[in-house]
Amino acid sequence: MGSVKLDGNTLSSTELSLVSMGEKVEVASDAWIRVDASRKVVENILDSGETVYGINTGFGALVSESISSEDLATLQVNLIRSHACGIGERMSIPDTRAMMCVRANSLVKGHSGIQRAVIEQIITYLNEDVIPVVPRIGSLGASGDLAPLSHMALALIGEGEVWSESGPAPTSEVLIEKGLIGVQLAAKDGLSLINGTSQMCSLISNAENTLANLLPLADLIACVSIEARECSIQPMDPRVHRARPHHGQSLVAERITAIMKDSDILASHADCDRVQDAYSFRCIPQVHGPVLENFRKLSSTLDIEINSATDNPLIFPDPKNPGKNEVISQGNFHGEILAICADNMSHALFELAHISERRIDQIVDPTRSNLPAFLAKNSGLESGMMIVHYVAAAALAEMHAGAMPRSAFSTPTSGGQEDHVSMGSTAAWNLVNSCKHLSQVLACELMIACEALEYRKAEPAKHVQSLYNLVRKISDPLMNDRSTSKEIEDIARELSNGGWLARIEAECGRLPR
Numbered sequence: 001m002g003s004v005k006l007d008g009n010t011l012s013s014t015e016l017s018l019v020s021m022g023e024k025v026e027v028a029s030d031a032w033i034r035v036d037a038s039r040k041v042v043e044n045i046l047d048s049g050e051t052v053y054g055i056n057t058g059f060g061a062l063v064s065e066s067i068s069s070e071d072l073a074t075l076q077v078n079l080i081r082s083h084a085c086g087i088g089e090r091m092s093i094p095d096t097r098a099m100m101c102v103r104a105n106s107l108v109k110g111h112s113g114i115q116r117a118v119i120e121q122i123i124t125y126l127n128e129d130v131i132p133v134v135p136r137i138g139s140l141g142a143s144g145d146l147a148p149l150s151h152m153a154l155a156l157i158g159e160g161e162v163w164s165e166s167g168p169a170p171t172s173e174v175l176i177e178k179g180l181i182g183v184q185l186a187a188k189d190g191l192s193l194i195n196g197t198s199q200m201c202s203l204i205s206n207a208e209n210t211l212a213n214l215l216p217l218a219d220l221i222a223c224v225s226i227e228a229r230e231c232s233i234q235p236m237d238p239r240v241h242r243a244r245p246h247h248g249q250s251l252v253a254e255r256i257t258a259i260m261k262d263s264d265i266l267a268s269h270a271d272c273d274r275v276q277d278a279y280s281f282r283c284i285p286q287v288h289g290p291v292l293e294n295f296r297k298l299s300s301t302l303d304i305e306i307n308s309a310t311d312n313p314l315i316f317p318d319p320k321n322p323g324k325n326e327v328i329s330q331g332n333f334h335g336e337i338l339a340i341c342a343d344n345m346s347h348a349l350f351e352l353a354h355i356s357e358r359r360i361d362q363i364v365d366p367t368r369s370n371l372p373a374f375l376a377k378n379s380g381l382e383s384g385m386m387i388v389h390y391v392a393a394a395a396l397a398e399m400h401a402g403a404m405p406r407s408a409f410s411t412p413t414s415g416g417q418e419d420h421v422s423m424g425s426t427a428a429w430n431l432v433n434s435c436k437h438l439s440q441v442l443a444c445e446l447m448i449a450c451e452a453l454e455y456r457k458a459e460p461a462k463h464v465q466s467l468y469n470l471v472r473k474i475s476d477p478l479m480n481d482r483s484t485s486k487e488i489e490d491i492a493r494e495l496s497n498g499g500w501l502a503r504i505e506a507e508c509g510r511l512p513r
Contacts, residue, residue: 006101006123007031008109009307013299016306017209020098020202024127027108027119034110035119038315041326042113042188046072052327054191054313055113076190077157083150083194084160086135091148091199093131093163099145099202100126100152102306106196111309111316113327114192121156121183128178133161133168134199140413141335141424144311145199148425153193158182195311200338203428204302207345210435211295213498214442215288216511218352219252220467220504221446222284223259225359226266227460228452229369231277233260241285248296249289254512256284263461278368280358287355294348301341308332335424339407342427346434350396350403353441357392360445363452364389375451375478382481385448391488392444395437402434435496443492447475447484454478462508470500 004015007028019025045052051066058065059079067075091099104122107114125131132155138147154160158175159182161168175181226233236257241250260266276282313329364385366373376384406427412419450471453460460468474494475487494500505511 004101006105006108008034008105008107008309011101011105011306013205013208013302013306016098016101016201016205019101019126020094020205022097022129025101025104025123027104027123031108031110032116035108035112035114035116037317038110038113039115041315041317041322044322045324045327046187048323050324052313052324053329055188055327059191072187073185076185076187079190080150080153080157080185080194081159083146084154086138086147086151088135088137090168091134091136091202095202095206096131096134096152097126098205099134099148099198100131102198102201102205103149103152103193103196105306106198106308106310107192109307109309111314112192112311113188113315115186115189118156118183118185118189118193124180125156128180130155130171130174130178130180131163132156132171133163136425136429139199139425140411140418141197141200141339141407141422141426142331142333142420143414143418144195144197144333145335145425146194148199149194149196153190156183156193157185192311195333197305197308197310197333197335197338197424200335200342200424200428201302201306203425203432204298204338204342205306207342207428207431207435208295208299208302209498210432210439210496211298211345211349213501214435214439214495215292215295215352216255216513217467217495217501218291218356218438218442219255219284219288220259220463220511221356221442221449222281222288222359223256223461224446224449224453224464224467225363226256226260226281227263227456227464228363228371228449229277229281229359230265230268230456231281233257233266235277235282236260236285246289246293248291248293249285251292251512252288253285258509258512259463260461263464264458265456265460268458278358278362280355280362284355287351291348291352294345298341298345301337305338335422336407339422339424339427340405342424342431343405343407346399346427346431347403347405349431349434349438350399353392353396353399353438356441356445357389357396360389360392360448363448369452371452371455375448375455377478377480384478384481385451388444388448388484388488392441395440395444399434399437399441402430402437406430436492439492439496440488442495443488446471446491446495447488450475451478463504463511466504466508467500470494470503 139145374384
């Protein structure tokens, strides 16, 4: 494995994903110049005796409380201990690693005034695989992800818990085993560690990685259903989409045309008397396309955010005019842009799952598909794929609840000082769950469409055949009724992790992007 260099400006979502899975990290040498310059501003303010928020005052509603110089280190440790009060299930190790990487990258941007040693501690923990145990729930998505990041910071100073081979273990014990010590905090350090959008970025990065695989496969799965239902691809004609030139719509139509170009099934019913297909087939580009555009917006927003300074206050060194003017209290910690992006994406994924479920209904209904009822071998005695459709509808119901925006709810906190929050972490986690449910709905559609292909005599398109072959390694054709629960889960997992998409494209050619 190589090493990802952090400079505060060029971290990509792909590199962030690699770090989440164990890639080592280092700080670019020129970034340390900016880190040291901003730290010098903090030290100059302390030496001058000036009172500046976040450096020698209390926090939040306690902003008016001045702190003596001898208590500044204690202030930072107290901040972390008091804010490390998260609840709920623990963040996964990959999500936590991504959160640590985003925090370090933000700090090396050079606007936080943090000590170099604290950043080095994060890097050491990542490279030595000392990963904090972080409860997921506690962030309001403004003032940064305070509670989750405080659990991370607690581990950095040698307290709290980190992951071991047997589960959570006291940080102090693991540090002794590895020959490490906790970092000593000074003024501004604790606040810089916990005041940022790092958990939100981590969870959205998780979702982005999943969707990079799921969205192209959703188009391919739709093609399996097109083959199974013997639908026309005339609605994919490029002239149609030049007349309404939304990029996502046009790209999906291009993808479907490329996939279906060598389909014998399509050729075999070219002259059938069906005038139009149902919307769930005819309008695939008009529904899948906007989802793709939302995904691109999400990706571009994430790329900006993981290379942003998001704590408060921020330091802007000005050697020619030093003093309070170099420190600005502001609101870059507010996660509204991430919250809205995540909420929009969750809603878009619901629409994608909804049209998938409608295609399932078209296939299992014998009055519309000209196939056996529910694809059962012995209808009546057997139920075939009937309840697989129910499962897709149930997962869709879970997604419907998740389509409601989390960012539409805000509650004032900190004595009214923090009177509007984004709920960005809640929105980001909701998006992660929406991705999981989408994979399950698509798995149901794929299983049913593959079963319907058993009744077609002609050969499907190459990409479709390749996907069919992969499904059949997990799920055999129906010979009689059986439990398909594990098969659905296994297919959903394969759709999400990227392996199937890579294999299909290696075998049959890359899909248009």
